[in-house]
Amino acid sequence: MKEKHTFIDIIWRIILYLWGITILFPLVWVLYEALKTNQEFFKDIWKLPETLQWVNFKNAWTEYNFGGSLLNTLYYVGGSMVIGLFFTTINAYALTRLQFRGRKLIWGLIMMSLFLPGINALVPQYVLMRDLHLTNSLTGLILLSSLGESVFYLLLLSGFMKSIPKELEESAMIDGASLFKIFFKIIVPLATPGIVTVAIFKFIGFYNNFLGPFIYLSDPSKYTIAVQMYEANKLMQYSADWVTLFAGVMIAMVPSVIIFILFQRSIIEGATLGGIKN
Amino acid sequence: MAVPKVAKNTRLPFQKTWTQKASTQKRIFLLLAVTPPFLGYLLFSLYPNILSVYYALLNWNGISEPVFVGFDNFVKMLHDQFVWRALYHNFLLLVAVVPLTIIISLFLAYLITYMPFRENAFLKVLFFFPNVLSTVVIALLWAFIYDGNYGLLNSLLRMFGINLDTFWLGQESTALWALVLPFVWGGVGLYVIIFSNAMLSIPKSLYESAILDGAGHMTLLFKITIPLLRPIIYVGVLFVSLGTIKGFETVLILTNGGPAGSTDVLGLYMFNLAFGETVHNYGYASAVGMLLFIILTGTKLIMDKFFPNSGVEY
Known part of the structure; x- marks a missing residue:
């Protein structure tokens, strides 16, 4: 479209920037508040910090037990991702490319x-997990998260598998390759773009999962970062230690920011493939 | 894929043919590839869903023996003012969140797609960023914005000479409305991308001839873009609606239904009946869960029926 830069264009541009500011501004604000002292913050919330209080981040790290909750999160997210990804991929392959009774x-x-x-299903799921003695256990949560539901990912990957030419498998089979070999040597490499997309979304989903860990983990030493931040916010209402909470929120955002910066293209392309977020 | 059938009668004794080996090997593969995820799905997903129907017919606190009470829970629900209040709040949130999210997304998508600004690619990425943030982080950010004394919102208003000490989330009159923005803020980016991709697939020639006829941006948006985007807009409306009805986590973190129940929504009411700090009632909670199930499925079916194009499964 041919465009002239008219007065009205400036207004459109301002609208776009305004929405951008509603996103960036709160984040930047929290970041610089996180570098002030509480006194500075209470006195004037706009003023920039006089000296950068990096100590807030250190305090947040110890006060909110980020060390422990980061390990818990890594275990939960990592375990769920590895198990979930393996089974979703191999399941997608078996269900799209192999013929067997009961497939339909x-x-x-x-x-x-x-x-x-x-x-x-939240309540029966909880009772089931309790009966299986899987509550208050990160491993139990991994089982629930990785085996429970992954239809969107299964559909996404089976779409990928369908596009792989059958001749490749057939010639490998004639050469005597086993199905395992075919799966790991032919299918997985060819479906890698799809697997990476699924991995990224699983990571984001598990890292952001609040309700699951919140329902199932009762022991504070098992909390994931999401639950830890929820508890930190509740505590803050009594301690009025704002700057430490600001620093905590910033720390909790770091993994999301890193993943987003590294994989923004795949994330944005993948997001349009479905309402994956929910 | 054609796997040759094992020819039983031509087999030599003690010698396995390669096809037979292949079929044993296939069985092992299938056992490993299909069984665990399928059993997991049956156990952790399908079974609880079916069980929720049965639980809804029980009177059970989760510990003592469950008592079968038939439809009592549903009768109780009819007379439970908290259920109706929660439903009303769900409705208000829906009426505010869905149009705001869709209209803002459409508008931003249009500007990003059709304005020749160099920074548009960057803005698109920026707009999407809240979608990767966790519910807790989004909720806490908005808690900081809404705080009465030190919150961003009141401080901004003060700059314009409006002195309010409103604790937006702490007052019955404002709390529910304050919850609208976190929902919208966290959701718009995804729909900007979805709508903008759909807009890119509209042939340029349609716009060009309209521009020759002297049409302005508003005419283009309302006469060409939106009508052509109708199916994808319906999908958006459906997704945002289902998400808003289901999504009680933001509410749980920000207000937990308070103050004085003014932000209680159905999902949260169910959650607190089952996992809250006071009395636990798994049976009644499941009945409320069934009501949610009916509302969600009903919304989906109604949308599919009235807007057949929206029945896209992603």
Whole structure:
């Protein structure tokens, strides 16, 4: 489209910037408040810090037990990702490329979950986990998260698998390659772009998961970062230690920021493939 | 894929043919590839969903023996003013969040797609950023914005000479409305991307001829872009609606239904019935869960029926 820069264009541009500012400004504000002392903050919330109080980050790290909760988060996110990713990928391959009895039934049952909102299953799921003695356990949470639901990812990956030419598999099979070999040597390398997208979304989803860890983990030493920040906010209402909480929020954002900066293209492309966030 | 059938009668004794080896090996592969995730899905997903129907018919605090009470929980629900209040709050949130999210996204997507500004690619990425943030971080950011004494919002208003000491999340009159913005703020970016991708697929020639006829941006947006985008807009409306009805985490973190129940939503009411700090009632909580299930599925079916194009499964 041919465009002249008119007065009205400036207004449109301002609108775009305004939305950008609503996103950036609170983040930047929290960052610089996190570098002030509480006194400075109470006195004037706009003033920039006189000396940068990096000690707030140190305090947040120890006060909110970031060391421990980071380990818990790594274990939970890592475990769920590895197990979930492996099974989603191999399952997608078996269900799209192999013929066997009951395949249609399995697909049908899995597709059913597209119509299940899931929220009504929270209570029975909890009772089930309790009966299996999997509550208050990060490993239990890993099992629930990695095996529970992954239809969107399964569909995404099976789409990828369908586009891989069958000849490759067939010639490998004639050469005597086992299905495992075919899967790991042919399918996985060719489906890597899809697997990476799924991995990124699983990471974001598990890292951001609040409700699961919040329901299932009762022992504070097992808290993930998300639950830890929720508790930190509750504590802050009594301690009025704002700057430490600001620093904590900033620390909790770091993994999201890193993943977003590294993979923004895949994230933005992948996001349009479905309402993955929910 | 054609796997040759094992020819039983031509097999030599003690010698396995390669096809047979292949079929044993395939069985092992399938056992490893399909069984664990499928059993996991049955156990952790499907079974609890089915069980929730049964739980809704129980009177059970989770510890003592459950008592089967039939439809009592549903009758109780009809007379429970908290359920109706929560539903009303869900409705108000829906009415505010869905149009705001969709309209802002459409508008921003249009500007980003059709304005020749160099920074648009960067803005698109920036707009998406809140979508990767966790609910807790988003909620806490907004808690900082809404604080009465030191919050960003009141401080900004003070700069314009408006002195308010409103604790936006702490007052019954404002709390529910204050929850709208975190929902919108966290959701718009995704729909900007979705709508902007859809806009890119609209042929340019359509716009060019309209521009020759002297159409301005508003005419283009309302006469060409929005009508052509209708199916994808319906998908957006559906997703945002379902997300708003379901998403009680933000509410849980920011207000936990307070003050005085003025922000209680149905999902949160269910959550607190089951996991809250006071009395636990798994049966009644499940009945409320069933009501949510019906509302969510109903919304989806109604949308699919009235706007057949929106029935896209991603």
